[in-house]
Amino acid sequence: MAADAHARPASPRLAALAGQARNGGEALASFWREVAASGTPLVEPVEGDHGDVLVTFLYRGGKDVENVVVFVDRGMWGDVADNAMERLPGTDVWFRTHRFRKDARFTYLLSVNDPLTTVRGLRDAGEWLKRSAGWKPDPLNPRRFPTYPAPLSVVELPGAPSQPWTSARPGVPRGEVRAHKVASRILGNERTVWVYAPPGHDPAGPALSALLILFDGGAYNGWIPAPAILDNLLEERRIPPLLAVLVSHPPGARDAELSCSEPFTRFLAEELLPWLRGEYRAAPDPALTVVGGLSYGGLAAAYAAFRHPEIFSGVLSQSGGFPYSPAGDPEPGWLIRKFASAPRIPLRFHLDCGLMEDHPVKNGVLNIVSANRLLRDVLVEKGCCVHYLEFNGGHEYVNWRGTFADGLIALFAEGR
Numbered sequence: 191m192a193a194d195a196h197a198r199p200a201s202p203r204l205a206a207l208a209g210q211a212r213n214g215g216e217a218l219a220s221f222w223r224e225v226a227a228s229g230t231p232l233v234e235p236v237e238g239d240h241g242d243v244l245v246t247f248l249y250r251g252g253k254d255v256e257n258v259v260v261f262v263d264r265g266m267w268g269d270v271a272d273n274a275m276e277r278l279p280g281t282d283v284w285f286r287t288h289r290f291r292k293d294a295r296f297t298y299l300l301s302v303n304d305p306l307t308t309v310r311g312l313r314d315a316g317e318w319l320k321r322s323a324g325w326k327p328d329p330l331n332p333r334r335f336p337t338y339p340a341p342l343s344v345v346e347l348p349g350a351p352s353q354p355w356t357s358a359r360p361g362v363p364r365g366e367v368r369a370h371k372v373a374s375r376i377l378g379n380e381r382t383v384w385v386y387a388p389p390g391h392d393p394a395g396p397a398l399s400a401l402l403i404l405f406d407g408g409a410y411n412g413w414i415p416a417p418a419i420l421d422n423l424l425e426e427r428r429i430p431p432l433l434a435v436l437v438s439h440p441p442g443a444r445d446a447e448l449s450c451s452e453p454f455t456r457f458l459a460e461e462l463l464p465w466l467r468g469e470y471r472a473a474p475d476p477a478l479t480v481v482g483g484l485s486y487g488g489l490a491a492a493y494a495a496f497r498h499p500e501i502f503s504g505v506l507s508q509s510g511g512f513p514y515s516p517a518g519d520p521e522p523g524w525l526i527r528k529f530a531s532a533p534r535i536p537l538r539f540h541l542d543c544g545l546m547e548d549h550p551v552k553n554g555v556l557n558i559v560s561a562n563r564l565l566r567d568v569l570v571e572k573g574c575c576v577h578y579l580e581f582n583g584g585h586e587y588v589n590w591r592g593t594f595a596d597g598l599i600a601l602f603a604e605g606r
Contacts, residue, residue, distance in 0.1 A: 231245050232246040236289065243292045245288050245290050247298070251302065255284065259300070260298055261299045263585060269309060295351075296344075296589075299325035299340070299343065366387045377454065382438045383435060384435075393470065397473035398431055398472060400433070401433050402480050403434075404436050409587065435462070459498050474501075496528060496529065496537075506594075507541050507562075509544060509547060509558055509562075522556040539566075541565065541577070542578070543558050544558070544582070544584050577600035
């Protein structure tokens with residue numbers, strides 16, 4: 191329920207403005223000049239607590255504005271009633287204050303004159319696009335993350351982990367990325383596959399034994415800048431020279447291919463790897479072969495290693511969709527249960543997930559966080575080597591672009 195519009199704002203700056211605004215418009219004009227110079231949201235300390243900060247989202251709206259809603263992480267963090275702004279009485283200031291741990295990094299959008307219908311339970315992509323059509327970046331926040339269908343506004347609080355590997359660095363040699371069309375007899379389709387070869391790689395020279403296969407290849411070739419990250423890690427000798435294969439999915443095929451699909455796993459083992467050996471003279475060493483992905487891609491990577499540990503010894507999973515169970519199975523966590531009932535498998539895992547991914551996604555029982563913690567415990571019990579990381583954010587690329595490098599360093603250092 192929204193707070194009483196006449197209650198004292200939790201933000202000290204807005205509480206002060208509420209008193210000043212009664213004395214004339216200059217205080218309000220001065221406030222907006224400050225906001226224009228510093229950008230939004232306001233970030234203020236919590237008295238007596240060095241671990242949290244107050245984050246106040248702002249919007250400047252006149253009489254034509256009936257409501258404003260903040261949608262954090264595409265609406266996954268809290269529903270409409272939890273994030274509707276209030277108007278500071280007698281002003282054009284709309285605001286909403288939340289308390290966050292100071293290591294948070296997340297994105298948000300604003301919806302002005304929102305229909306105020308729930309965002310809970312929307313699973314179909316078309317429903318999401320229709321419901322979010324009016325969501326826009328914060329015009330007062332210059333920090334943006336480019337994604338589809340609109341750029342997202344970004345909040346990076348003072349304690350958010352650094353992401354030192356994500357930008358191309360001057361003077362760092364760049365690897366070559368080539369796009370290919372790869373057809374599959376098993377799947378009956380064709381897809382784009384991007385292959386990254388390290389700087390200075392001689393195709394006629396010694397074959398590379400380290401291999402990284404990633405699903406959602408377009409995302410890893412863009413929103414997560416894998417080629418630039420690989421260049422930087424190679425320059426610092428944090429990973430061995432490797433081939434990176436970024437596998438895309440034909441339209442409409444992604445969810446089916448990444449939902450613990452046996453045909454897709456056969457495509458990897460029986461078609462993609464032989465193609466790589468022929469096209470790039472790859473000689474993958476299982477101890478240096480990592481398969482990875484994000485969301486359902488992390489689920490698919492873990493399944494591929496479960497089915498073929500003789501091929502894939504390392505799994506890089508970013509917010510893996512481990513609550514998944516196939517249709518007709520009422521119990522969540524199908525792959526977790528498979529690992530729990532299997533013999534010991536000598537696999538290496540990097541698992542990461544966001545603390546804001548705590549909304550139920552399977553029968554109201556498991557969410558991304560609880561499922562990843564459960565899988566971690568099962569894998570450790572089975573004797574796997576697990577590098578586990580939780581970040582304070584949501585199910586989104588703005589965090590995965592940082593933890594991607596963490597996972598590569600952990601997996602390939604162990605493999606060496």
